[in-house]
Amino acid sequence: MMKGFIVHPTYDIKGNKVFVELYGRLENGESFLCLKEYRPYFFIREKDLNSALEIENFEYEKTDFLNFSKEKVVKVYTDMPSDVKRLRREFEKNNIECYEADIKFAYRFLFDHDIYAVIDINGEYKEGERVNRVYEDPYLSPSEGDIPLRVLSMDIEVDEETQEVVCVSFYDGRKYKSFILRKEVEGAVSLSDEKDLLIEVKKYIIEEDPDIIVGWNVIDFDFKYLEKRFSKHKITFDLGRSERGTKFRTERSFIRASRVSIDGRMVLDGMYLVRDFALKLEDYKLDTAAFEVLGERKIEIEKDIHKILEKDPEKLVEYNRKDAELVYNIIKEKKLIEFSKKMAGITGLQLDRVKGSIASFDSLYLRRARKRGIVCPSVKGGEKKHVIGGLVREPLYGIYDYVLLFDFRSLYPSIIATMNIDPLTFTEEKTKIKAPNGVYFKSERAILPEIILELMEKRKKVKHIYEEQYAIKIIMNSFFGVLGNPNCRFYNSKIANAITAFGRFFLNLTTEKVEEMGYKVIYGDTDSIFVVSNAENCEEAEKIGKNIEKSINDFYESYVKENYGTKNYLMLEFEKLYEKFYLPKQRHLERGAKKRYAGLMGEKVDIVGLEYVRRDWTDLAKQFQYNLLKKVFLNEDYETYIKETVENLKSGKLDSLLVYKKGVRKDLESYTKTTPPHVKAARKLGNFRDRVIKYVMTKNGPEPVENLGRVKIDYNHYIEKQLKPIADSLLVFFNKSFDEIVTEKKQATLEDFL
Structure with a gap:
């Protein structure tokens, strides 16, 4: 018996038979392919069988499975996976409902055998052409374990003048391999023409046999460009563990990552791994991420690759290698492969699909439904109906002492478990479990609450393994959104609205109970409340926080049982103590600003939603706000700090902090009605192709940082638009203003004239 990690589940058709193919890596370090013959199928209701047979003759099997309405279903077999879609279309034209008729064929096999990421393989094998072991019809069973995968980082350089790929480098954590066109560079393989270079690159990937290929924007640029050049030279673009070609699923939006399908391998884009699972950055350039994670920078070279290839090919290879190395080390440092493997182990999805919340939900729910003898509906789509979000209470603006923050632990998953919320238990009949939305x-017994409780229990057990804990949190928190998405087979806006309605109800009820205890709730947002403790010191505030936590949790234990007849899984946690706390006003309004606050915790200022954490404000504003808040919280001289900041700004000492960074979300030509400052700056560059523009405000308007020379910075702009609004939002609580402090003149009020 041998344990293996499934890297890529797919299928192949040989003759008139369909075989599931499971590619992966064994615990002994060898690559493998398991071949299992399997039949495509889906379900229809037994009462629709005769009508279906009038449309087309097919093989079927009567079962004991039931649909959600407890009607018996029949298993309909087809010859090929593509026949399922065709037959479903014909049946639905005749009002015959089809169940589970949209599950990817390889995943159908995995679901039916309850296989996740790791398997035990029993059986004979032979050596394959591109894999070490090929198992034909082995016995497979689900397993667990950590099996190391082989990761290879790749980067290519393109000569824009000739359109050729001129340099390609690989890095696997131990060694580099570089290929360069028409130049002799020590340590690199030199090729006389591009075709030979591409053939050698392909050969190297197949010989190294990585499970995962990584890079930065590696799918949308490197792989897409390689495909184009392979095609030009009539080289088959088969880089996988079979001779089948590479397929792309390209996304135009930065929100969704493109995918590439290479038999037996995964291609993971470091840029999206960092964005989705690791860090929020000002931009997602490799240089930015490398500096943030590793404290390193890309090597700086001339942008003209043609020129650098001719003048200094050694530098080009060094630059190319460094990029491949940086990507590998960022992913290693943030443990992003380990995290993806944990997600795959929990969801049973391949590594490049683990972020898919609908796919994760499907994988977990369908497996458990199968064990219960229940078949699930096919995806029907439809129009998305509005789902009301969480409650955000009106903030009571001001500056407070000893404020307590309480959070419900995993509020929406806890509500699902407590209230037995499930597509299976949803009913039009009146029951004791009635959501606030009716x-x-x-x-x-339900399925979804069982899944959540199992994940919650697993999360407790792996407290010491951050990657697994975080993976479980992401998966659980995605379930609510899935139920409100028409692309989910269980889409039901009433269920999604029931979850958020319970959330709003419990936040209000918690606020009511805390205030009955004699404490003021000054703000609440979705799953958290902020409470003024009335304490004189931190020690007293901590005791009050623990007492409130216990009282509320004791209350819910009895309240849930009495009112709904279920077991309570709601858990309020005393999360933080702020010695000082600031809730700002909305500018020009006598109302609190939602989702914006700051608090002092020891020596650190915790800031949420204010200018300090927003990308479209300058470093000047961020530094000024943080320091000003800290001085106010610590009762230090903030007036002198404000004056000194203005003086230093005017004298040019703070010029390095004046850069605006703004995202450009569409083509510059499409800005027609209005032209925002960042677009004006980008247009001045002529060949702007980035997602983020950096610029400063000058006497002549916005100027990109690349064009800065002797232009005069508009310091008054930064005083009025960056410093003044931040200062005034805080000073209003002391009956002072920015202008008054800077000019040392008190502003006249109506009373001064009476």
Whole structure:
């Protein structure tokens, strides 16, 4: 028996038979392919069988499985996976509902055998052409374990003048391999023409046999460009563990990552791994991420690759290698492969699909439904209906002492578990479990609450393994959104609204109970409340926080049982103590600003939603706000600090902090009605192709940092637009203003003239 990690589940058709192919890496370090013959199928209701047979003759099998309405279903077999879609279309034209008729064929096999990421393989094998072991019809069973995968980082350089790929480098954590065109460079393989270079690159990937290929923007640039050049030279673009070609699924939006399908391998884009699972950055350039994670920078070279290839090919290879190395080390440092493997182990999805919340939900729910003898509906789509979000209470603006922050632990998953919320238990009949939006749920055994409780229990056990804990948190928190998405087979806006309605209800009820205890709730947002403790010191505030936590949790234990007849899983946690706390006003309004606050915790200022954490404000504003808040919280001289900041700004000492960074979300030509400052700056560059523009405000308007020379910075702009609004939002609580402090003149009020 041998343990293996499934890197890529797919299928192949040989003759008139369909084989599931499971590619991966074994615990002994060898690569493998398991071949299992399997039949495509889906379900229809037994009462629709005769009508279906009138449309087309097919093989079927009667089962004991039931749909959600407890009707018996029949298993309909087809010859090929593509026949499922065709037959479903014909049946649905005749009002015959089809169940589970949209599950990817390889995943159908995995679901049916309850296989996730790791398997035990029993059986004979032979050596394959591009894999070490090929198992034909082995016995497979689900397993667990950590199996190391082989990761290879890749980067290419393109000569824009000739359109050729002129340099390609690889790095696997131990060694480099570089290929360069028409130049002799020590340590690199020199090729006389591009075709030979591409052939050698392909050969190297196949020989190294990585499970995962990584890079930065590696799919949308490197792989897409390589495909184009392979095609030009009539070289088959088969870089995988079979001779089948590479397929792309390209996304135009930065929100969704493109995918590439290479048999037996995964291609993971470091840029999206960092964005989705690791860090929020000002921009997602490799240089930015490398500096943030590793404290390193890309090597600086001339932008003209043609010129650098001719003048200094050694530098080009060094530059190319460094990029491949940086990507590898960022991913290693942030443990992003380990995290993806944990996600795959929990969801049963391949590594480049683990972020898919609908796919994760499907994988977990369908497996458990199968064990219960229940078949699930196919995706129907439809129009998305509005789902009301969480409650955000009106903030009571001001500056407070000893404020307590309480959070419900995993609020929406806890509500699902407590209230037995499930597509299976949703009912039009009146039951004891009634959501505030008037939706009812049965108390019978459900599937989704079981999944959540199992994940919660698993999360407790892996407290010491951050990657696994974080993976479970992401998966659980995605379930609510899935139910409100028409692309989910269980889409039901009433269920999604029931979850958020319960959330709003419990936040209000918690606020009411805390205030009955004699404490003031000054703000609440979705799953958290902020409470003024009335304490004289930190020690007293801590005791009050723990007492409130216990009282509320004791209350819910009895309240849930009495009112809904279910077990309570709601848990309020005393999360933080702020010695000083600031809730700002909305500018020009006598109302608190939602989702914006700051608090002092020891020597650190915790800031949420204010200018300090927003990308479109300058470093000047961020530094000024942080320091000003700290001085106010610590009762230090903030007036002198304000004056000194203005003086230093005017004298040019703060010029390095004046850069605006703004995202450009569409083509510059499409800005027609209005032209924002960042677009004006970008247009001045002529060949701007980036996602983020950096610019400063000058006497002549916005100027990109690349064009800065002797232009005069508009310091008054920064005083009025960056410093003054931040200062005034805080000074208003001391009956002072920025202008008054800077000019040392008190502003006249109506009373001065009476």
